[in-house]
Amino acid sequence: MSSTDPKTLLPPSLAARVSALTIKNGRAIAVVDAAGLGTKDRADIERAISDTLGQREDVSETRVVLTAERRQRRLIAVGSGKGGVGKSTLTANLAVALAQLGHKVGLVDADVYGPSQPVIFGNQGQKPVARDEKLVPVDSDTGIPVLSMGHLVEPGRALAWRGPMAGNALSQLIDAHWDDVDTLLVDLPPGTGDVQLTMLQRFKPMGAVLVSTPQDLALIDAARAGQLFDQAGVPIIGLVENMAGYACPHCGEMSDPFGKGGVETAAQRLDLPFLGRIPLDLAIREGSDKGTLPAAGDDLLAQPFHDIAAKIHAWIGAQS
Numbered sequence: 581m582s583s584t585d586p587k588t589l590l591p592p593s594l595a596a597r598v599s600a601l602t603i604k605n606g607r608a609i610a611v612v613d614a615a616g617l618g619t620k621d622r623a624d625i626e627r628a629i630s631d632t633l634g635q636r637e638d639v640s641e642t643r644v645v646l647t648a649e650r651r652q653r654r655l656i657a658v659g660s661g662k663g664g665v666g667k668s669t670l671t672a673n674l675a676v677a678l679a680q681l682g683h684k685v686g687l688v689d690a691d692v693y694g695p696s697q698p699v700i701f702g703n704q705g706q707k708p709v710a711r712d713e714k715l716v717p718v719d720s721d722t723g724i725p726v727l728s729m730g731h732l733v734e735p736g737r738a739l740a741w742r743g744p745m746a747g748n749a750l751s752q753l754i755d756a757h758w759d760d761v762d763t764l765l766v767d768l769p770p771g772t773g774d775v776q777l778t779m780l781q782r783f784k785p786m787g788a789v790l791v792s793t794p795q796d797l798a799l800i801d802a803a804r805a806g807q808l809f810d811q812a813g814v815p816i817i818g819l820v821e822n823m824a825g826y827a828c829p830h831c832g833e834m835s836d837p838f839g840k841g842g843v844e845t846a847a848q849r850l851d852l853p854f855l856g857r858i859p860l861d862l863a864i865r866e867g868s869d870k871g872t873l874p875a876a877g878d879d880l881l882a883q884p885f886h887d888i889a890a891k892i893h894a895w896i897g898a899q900s
Contacts, residue, residue, distance in 0.1 A: 586610070589636070594629055599647070606640035608633045614646040618759035622646055654763045654896065655754070655785040656817070657809070660792060661801020663694075663770040666822040667791045669868045670858060670885075671767040672700045673875035674789075675724045677882075677889030678763060680875075683896075686717060686761035688753045689728030690779065691769035692746045698730035702871020707731060708756075715756040722876055725761065727753045747778030754783050763896070771805075780812040787817040787895065789855065794821055794842035802843075806850070817895050818853035819843050820888060823860040853895075856888045 586598035600611040610629050614622050630642045658671040671687065679685045689697035698704040701720040708715045708731050717725035729749060758764060766785065769775050779785070788809045792802035806816055821843035826835050837860070847854035858864070863881055867874050875885040 590629065590632055594625065594632065597625060598629070603633075603639060606638065608636075608639045608642045609645065610642070611645045611647060619757070621760070653758065653761060655766060655779075655783055656763065656892070657766045657768055657779065657785040657788040657814070659768040659776070659788055659790055659805045659809070660770050661803065661805040665770075665791050665793050666858070666864075667770070668696045668700060668767050669864060670791055670820060670822060671765055672697060672724075672868075673873050673885040674889050674892065675765050676722050676873050676875040677885045678765075678893060679722075679724060680886070681889060681893045683763040683893070684761050686725045686758050686764045687727075688750075688764060688766045689726065689730065690750050690753065690766050690775055692729045692749045692775060693769065695728040695730030696868075697726055697728045697767060700868045700871065700873070701726050704730065711757055715752060717756055717758060721871070722873060725758065727756055729753075746775050750775050750778050751782060754779075770801075776805075776808060780808075780814065784812065785809075785814050786899065787815045789817050789820060789892065791820045791822055792843050792846075793823045793838045794836070794840055795838050799842055799846050803846070803850070806852075816852050817892055818855035819847045820855045821857045824857035826860040853891070855891050856884055858884050858888075 586595040586601045589601065590598060597612050597614075598610050599613050602609050610633065612625060612629065614625070617625065626644045626646065629644050633639050633642045658667055658674070660667045668689070668691070675685045675687045687697060689695045698706070701722065701724065703718050703720050703726065706718045708718050708727060710716065715727060717727045718731050720726055754764070754766070766779060768779070790802050790806055792799050802819070809816060821841075823838050824836070824840065824843075826837055828835070844854045861881060864874055874881040875889075876882070
């Protein structure tokens with residue numbers, strides 16, 4: 581069987597994907613690098629190569645072999661040491677902002693006991709389908725595909741699962757049909773429990789973002805979460821201070837009900853990057869309840885999310 585230069589037989593757009601091409605006794609075999617291609621794109625390129633080669637007089641049979649179909653994605657974990665710090669809202673808005681920077685983003689709601697992303701993305705009640713024994717993520721109006729236990733169980737239903745069951749549920753959410761998604765944000769539950777350990781053992785993230793409110797108690801818990809990632813060898817991309825500053829809707833005066841600057845001070849003390857602050861704003865909370873994400877806009881409310889996403893984007897680029 582003789583090797584053939586794909587550039588002499590195929591258009592440049594197809595030849596660039598073909599790593600090997602052989603033709604012998606009327607049979608053509610093309611080995612195609614399918615890394616980064618979604619299901620539809622893989623089918624399209626397979627059909628195009630088969631059709632092109634099949635038009636040749638010396639080819640009566642074609643076979644296209646797709647390689648690297650299991651894509652290595654960037655997993656970025658978003659965690660906190662305790663609940664109630666706005667981590668899920670931040671994760672959702674960062675997903676939208678990173679998508680606007682050119683990333684193909686998906687989001688896993690790993691809080692199997694208290695999922696909130698279906699509400700935030702406005703697709704509560706939608707059910708993911710299964711293909712080849714794997715889940716297909718649920719679409720959203722923002723264009724971000726999402727998977728959450730909130731899509732699999734009835735709203736408000738309590739889950740009484742032990743750790744291994746929660747870990748297996750996380751595996752199903754991450755190991756799904758994400759197709760061309762290259763950056764998968766994982767919205768972790770608060771704390772350092774079984775779900776976090778499962779993720780670190782089975783799906784080691786590229787990096788982690790830690791979220792905290794400014795007060796000391798939240799910072800202590802955030803430091804514990806940071807230690808877990810550090811012990812697992814997962815780099816901390818940086819810290820975000822949420823609910824930082826409140827503007828009175830009547831007089832405009834700023835106040836700091838949760839304190840001010842605590843997270844930035846902690847980042848300096850720990851020699852970690854400080855990514856920015858998100859204000860305590862009623863419109864952010866209302867948007868989360870209505871499935872309307874501030875980061876999808878271009879106003880002042882969206883700016884803090886875009887600024888933080890830009891720093892994460894730069895960090896990702898520096899790792900390449």
